[in-house]
Amino acid sequence: MKPSTAYLALYNAAQACGWAAILVVLVIGVTQRETPEQLYDRAAPLTKLVQGAAILDTLHAAVGLVPSSPAMTLMFWVGRGNALFAITEPIAALHASWWAVLMLGAWAAAEVIRYPWYAAITLGACPGWLTWLRYTMFIPLFPLGTLAEMALMWTALPELQSRRLYSLGLPNPYNWAFDYHRFIQIVLLLYPLLWWQLYSSLLRARAKKLGGSKGGSSKGGSGEGSRPPAADILRQETRSKLLKTQ
Amino acid sequence: MKLEVVSRSGRSIATLDVNPDSTVAELKKKFHGLKKTYYPARQRFALPVKAGETRGQVLSDDSKRLSDYGLAEGGKLEFKDLGPQIGYSTVFFWEYFGPLVVYPLFFFLPQYLYPHIKAPAGGTQHALVQKLACAYWCFHYAKRIVETFTVHKFGHATMPIFNLFKNCGYYWGYAAYVSYFVNHPLYTAPNQTVSVACLAAAVLAQLGNFWSHLILAGLRKPGEKEYRIPKGGLFNYVSCANYTFEIWGWLLYSVAVQSIPAYLFAATGAAQMTQWAIAKHNRLRKLFDGKDGRPKYPRRWIIFPPFL
Numbered sequence: 214m215k216p217s218t219a220y221l222a223l224y225n226a227a228q229a230c231g232w233a234a235i236l237v238v239l240v241i242g243v244t245q246r247e248t249p250e251q252l253y254d255r256a257a258p259l260t261k262l263v264q265g266a267a268i269l270d271t272l273h274a275a276v277g278l279v280p281s282s283p284a285m286t287l288m289f290w291v292g293r294g295n296a297l298f299a300i301t302e303p304i305a306a307l308h309a310s311w312w313a314v315l316m317l318g319a320w321a322a323a324e325v326i327r328y329p330w331y332a333a334i335t336l337g338a339c340p341g342w343l344t345w346l347r348y349t350m351f352i353p354l355f356p357l358g359t360l361a362e363m364a365l366m367w368t369a370l371p372e373l374q375s376r377r378l379y380s381l382g383l384p385n386p387y388n389w390a391f392d393y394h395r396f397i398q399i400v401l402l403l404y405p406l407l408w409w410q411l412y413s414s415l416l417r418a419r420a421k422k423l424g425g426s427k428g429g430s431s432k433g434g435s436g437e438g439s440r441p442p443a444a445d446i447l448r449q450e451t452r453s454k455l456l457k458t459q
Numbered sequence: 460m461k462l463e464v465v466s467r468s469g470r471s472i473a474t475l476d477v478n479p480d481s482t483v484a485e486l487k488k489k490f491h492g493l494k495k496t497y498y499p500a501r502q503r504f505a506l507p508v509k510a511g512e513t514r515g516q517v518l519s520d521d522s523k524r525l526s527d528y529g530l531a532e533g534g535k536l537e538f539k540d541l542g543p544q545i546g547y548s549t550v551f552f553w554e555y556f557g558p559l560v561v562y563p564l565f566f567f568l569p570q571y572l573y574p575h576i577k578a579p580a581g582g583t584q585h586a587l588v589q590k591l592a593c594a595y596w597c598f599h600y601a602k603r604i605v606e607t608f609t610v611h612k613f614g615h616a617t618m619p620i621f622n623l624f625k626n627c628g629y630y631w632g633y634a635a636y637v638s639y640f641v642n643h644p645l646y647t648a649p650n651q652t653v654s655v656a657c658l659a660a661a662v663l664a665q666l667g668n669f670w671s672h673l674i675l676a677g678l679r680k681p682g683e684k685e686y687r688i689p690k691g692g693l694f695n696y697v698s699c700a701n702y703t704f705e706i707w708g709w710l711l712y713s714v715a716v717q718s719i720p721a722y723l724f725a726a727t728g729a730a731q732m733t734q735w736a737i738a739k740h741n742r743l744r745k746l747f748d749g750k751d752g753r754p755k756y757p758r759r760w761i762i763f764p765p766f767l
Contacts, residue, residue, distance in 0.1 A: 383645040389719035390640070 217278060218335055224269060225332035231263035232324035239318050250309040256317050257302075264293055264320070279331075289411070293320070296362040300369045300397075303378060312364040319358035326350050348419040355415070359408045366397050366404075373397060460532040462525075464490065464504075472538055477525060484521040490538075500544040500617040505537045506530075520684065544617035551607040554626040558634035559600040565635075565642040566593045576644045586648035591658050592641055592716050596634075599665060599708070610672050612679070633727070637720045649717040657715035664708040667693065671701035686746055688756060697760040698743065699736035706732065706763060729763075736762035 235256050242252045268290055274283040296316065301307045330347040333339035372378075379393040460479050464472045473493050477486055487499035505515040506528060515537055518528055530536070565572045569583045640646070648654075670692055678687045693700035709725035740761045749755030761767050 383643060384647050386647055386649075386717065387719045388640050388643070388646055388717055 221273070221278065221335045222332050224273075225328045225335060228263055228267065229325065229328035229332060231259060231266075232321045232328060235259050235263070235317065236321035236325050239314065239321065243314075248309070249311050249314050252314045253308045253317070256314075256321075257297075257308075260317055260320070261297065261302075263324075264290075264297055267293075285411070285414075288407070292362070292407070295400075296365060299379065299393075300365055300373075304369050304372050306372070307365055307369060310365065310368065312361045312368070316358060316361035316365060319354050319361060323351060323354040323358065344422065348415070348423050351412075351415055355408075355412055359404065363401060363404055366401055370394060370397065460530070460534070462486075462530060463533070463535050464538050465535060467537055467539060479526040479530065480524050482522055482524055483518045483528075486518075486525060487521070497540060498544075501541050503539040503541050505539070507535050507537060522684070541619060543620040545620045545623055546617055547613040547615065548607050548611075550618060550623050550626060551611075552604060553623065554630045555600045555603045555607070557627055557631035559597055559604070561631055561634040562596045562600075562638040563593060565638040566590075569642065569644060572639070573644055579644070583644055585642070586646070587651055588648050588654040588658075588715060589642055589646060591655065592712065595658050595661060595712060595715075596638075598662075602665060602669065606669070606672055610669075610676050612676050633720075633724045637718065637724050640718050640720050641716050647717075649715075654715040654717075657711045661708045661711035661715065664704045664711060668701055668704035668708065671704060675701060686743065688743065688747055688754060695759075697762065697764060698740040699732070699762045702732040702736050702762050703764075733762055733767065736767075 238255050238259075239252055242255055247255075270279075270281070271283055271286040271290055273279045274281040274286050301313050301316075307313055326343070326346045330339065330343050333343055373394040377394075379391070381387070381389060381391045383390045460477060462475045462477060464475060466472055473490070475486065475489055475493070477489060483504070484499070486504070487502045490502060491498055504518040506518070508515045516528070518525075518536075566585070566589070569576075570578050671694065674689065674691045674694060678689060679685070689698070689700070693703060697703050706725070706729045709721075709728055713721040713725050740759075744756045747754050747756035
């Protein structure tokens with residue numbers, strides 16, 4: 214096995230474990246009727262770690278280790294980072310909000326499928342049902358996560374303004390002024406557009422990967438013990454892409 | 460010979476009867492006669508996809524004959540509508556005209572553009588660096604407009620009209636963003652000696668950029684279509700020497716005015732130029748591979764020694 218393959222498999226497996234732990238903590242906490250604040254206190258530290266580490270996704274794309282677009286992965290990371298580190302973390306009232314719990318939960322539920330899928334693809338052993346999950350579960354989870362992020366930003370606006378967080382006023386030696394509160398208002402306006410860009414490209418990818426051969430993959434798969442065609446095509450495509458980047 | 464024109468989805472659009480020795484340009488004129496909406500600049504024809512290809516070969520050279528592309532009786536052509544087109548020089552003019560007008564607005568009319576700031580008694584006083592920066596900015600864009608109509612030779616005649624709005628948005632937007640802060644009443648002027656020296660060096664960079672444009676314009680004689688290896692000036696060492704000087708110009712401008720928006724503008728421009736430079740450098744290296752009597756592309760920096 215190539216070192217880069219082993220590294221990628223390990224990285225994706227580590228991310229998968231981290232997000233799984235977050236999801237488990239949240240699920241157990243919810244069943245035990247913990248308050249949002251307790252849930253956030255439990256889940257946030259690990260989330261900050263794994264979400265912060267996810268900048269590596271962009272690095273891997275930038276050096277050609279994976280076929281993803283560096284620009285897209287960076288946009289994704291910045292969006293999530295902003296919601297978690299810049300908005301939710303510094304504003305105590307948001308820790309007690311169900312929106313924060315929903316955001317962490319939606320993220321974790323999606324990543325607990327996405328990272329194992331990446332790991333399986335890297336090792337060339339991806340079952341059809343995992344591909345199906347990866348290209349289907351985003352449909353409800355992505356809008357939920359985005360909605361939660363927007364709700365948190367909206368709720369944060371008054372405090373962003375009163376505390377003038379991350380803002381710079383003139384005069385200063387950089388000859389620049391930045392009003393983060395106004396910036397977030399503009400981000401909120403643009404969010405649906407940016408979300409739709411990502412969402413529609415995932416839907417298109419879904420049509421390509423799961424559409425496959427007519428009547429092949431959607432018939433519940435492994436009848437004769439052979440893997441559904443769509444997953445095969447997918448594996449071959451990804452393998453040849455990984456080989457090309459060497 | 461009869462050629463069948465199909466859409467990209469395979470639907471038959473028209474049948475054209477043309478002479479095999481006629482040029483692509485003549486084909487496009489004939490097609491325009493049949494379909495009035497699609498003037499020649501909007502038309503793109505491609506051959507059907509052959510085995511081993513992902514896309515069909517495009518009939519990109521208007522002066523080539525149809526037979527040169529291997530077209531014969533009963534041949535098929537795939538048509539793509541490139542959308543409404545606009546001339547390169549038109550786009551260049553409008554995208555450069557904006558900054559030429561927008562930037563000085565903040566310098567000359569602060570009472571209207573900073574209405575929330577009370578005007579000081581006796582009118583706004585500008586530091587020397589703000590005055591020189593405004594002059595440099597206007598000189599730069601005036602130079603670009605002059606080059607558009609006197610120096611540049613464009614490889615393509617037109618681009619999609621959407622680019623007009625995209626490019627103008629970029630140039631006009633950044634002009635306003637940079638100018639707002641550099642000409643702000645609460646602007647903090649940096650060390651004057653350093654600033655003046657930087658702007659002087661920036662002017663030299665602009666001269667270098669102009670010289671590079673002259674070299675590029677002189678690479679092909681009128682009517683020639685082939686790529687040539689750029690030579691002369693900084694091109695002997697850098698594939699895209701024109702971009703090198705341009706990046707230096709904006710870097711020096713930013714240091715002179717000490718404003719974050721200026722640095723952001725310089726960085727954005729540099730990033731785009733780097734993308735273009737890498738593509739051009741690789742295209743030239745692939746073309747000039749040293750085989751079959753072709754010269755070998757010399758080892759050169761791509762855009763910005765000593766980094767890339």
